Amino acid sequence: MVLVLGALAGAAYYSFYSDVAVQFLGVEEEAKKERNETKSFLLPLYPKARQGRALREFGDVKLAARRVDDGSGRKSRNKLEVKKAAAAGTNSTSLLPIKGNVFPDGQYYTSIFVGNPPRPYFLDVDTGSDLTWIQCDAPCTNCAKGPHPLYKPAKEKIVPPKDLLCQELQGNQNYCETCKQCDYEIEYADRSSSMGVLARDDMHLITTNGGREKLDFVFGCAYDQQGQLLASPAKTDGILGLSSAGISLPSQLASQGIISNVFGHCITRDPNGGGYMFLGDDYVPRWGMTLASVRSGPDNLYHTEAQKVNYGDQQISVRGASGNSVQVIFDSGSSYTYLPDEIYKNLIAAIKYAYPNFIQDTSDRTLPLCWTTDFPVRYLEDVKQLFKPLNVHFGKRLFFIPRTFTILPDDYLFISDKGNICLGFLNGMEIDHGSTIIVGDNALRGKLVVYDNQQRQIGWTNSDCTKPQTQKGFPFFL
DSSP, rough: OOSSSSSSOOOOOOOSSSSSSSOTTTTTHHHHHTTTTTTOOOEEEOOOOOOOOGGGTTTOOOOEEEEEEEEOEEEEEEOOOOOOOOOOGGGGEEEEEEEEHHHHHHHEEEEEETTTTTTEEEEEEEEEOOEEEEEBBBSSSSOOOOOOOOOOOOGGGEEEEEEEHHHHHHHHOOOTTTTTSSSEEEEEESSSSEEEEEEEEEEEEEEEEOOEEEEEEEEEEEEEHHHHHHHOOOOOOOEEOSSSTSHHHHHHHHHTSSSEEEEEEEEEOOOOOEHHHHEEEESSSSSSOOOEEEEEOSSSSSSEEEEEEEEEEEEEOBTTBBBBBBEEETTTTSSSEEEHHHHHHHHHHHHHHHHHEEEOTOOOOOOOOOOOOESOOGGGGGGGGGHHHEEEESSSTTBBBBEEEEEEEEHEEOOOOOSOOEEEEEGGGGGGGEEEEOOOOOHHBBBEEETTTTTTEEEEEEEOOOOOOOOOOOOSOO
16 A cells, blocks of 8 residues: 555655655645645555564554533533535545554554644554544643654644534534633543544645645644553554544545545555555546445444355354344454454354364463464464355345455464464454444455445455556446
């Protein structure tokens, strides 16, 4: 996810994604001229270096529940409205490299530049979070030691309560006329949390045609982290919120008419990790993608609905809240894939039936379920042929395209340091999602996944995620 097409774009990428502040100053006029052109922003995804901790310590799931204070000490959850993008003729697209890996590190991140002069920050790519936040010296109460110095906001950068994005975040009923800042608190499904105030500053992006954009951006200045977010040394400086909420990065850019409210990511299966993500629709394939509708829900997550789940040819019974279907959430902030309690137990039973000599090793803390075997195991290639794909079916074929999300043994099996086979599927009961499939990073690898907030659709297609290509002239999904 790291190539930017063309020699000029490649040179721009090299200068932009180093830790040295690039020369964004003096490009305001250039940005204004380019604003009316269709452009593309490409971001890299980066791998984290191994820290030697047990894998389950990294197996977090960043489904965010927002808490805000209404002045009386009570907390409430609020749903943000998704703003409509401006006319397509004024949109651009940003393409960013991604780095990271599922095993052993558990997360993928990208690099953005904020402030004047622009400073780099590494942020976890998270479709399960509304708000982008950066660790902040405001001053900081509890912060992990991250890869870059804390963001230090000027007084004039603090967002007041009357700001529309603050009112969306807190809800109009929580508006505080006498307050001087917009406070927030976020709790995640892994029980970590982040508290801070909203800030507004410039974000700097490079388009894939070599142009530069300085964008108005509201984000969280996070001064109090708890739980796994306090683990040091941290490989990232915060979280990049990519949900469908109005305060998410794609929605903010779309509301300004900079991009269509569409983004995507492509995470490579390469053991060294990485890939790319894009903001805007220039890199959306015009044909060959599997499509699922995004369902409305009590939050801003990417909910879809599957009809059945198979392990190989064996159907695993599904009894979801809506009958025979099961709810599915796409969450790039989750390291692993969580299954409903019934599906998880049926999957384990199917594997144990096929291989009764597999014995659970409770002393192996790599993942919740690791098996010893009666033969030596050193590499995934030694055992992956013994397992079958998990197929999540979203309905009948559409023309010649199967409406299936396939998770291969390569994606859900890991070999621990003890030579055990560890399962990258977890029971959703562990995070109070016992009836929902949460598709995490391990299942998202090897696929280009597109989130279309305008058409309320998610699409995916297989990809090696090494060479992003712009698409022209054909419709988005078949």
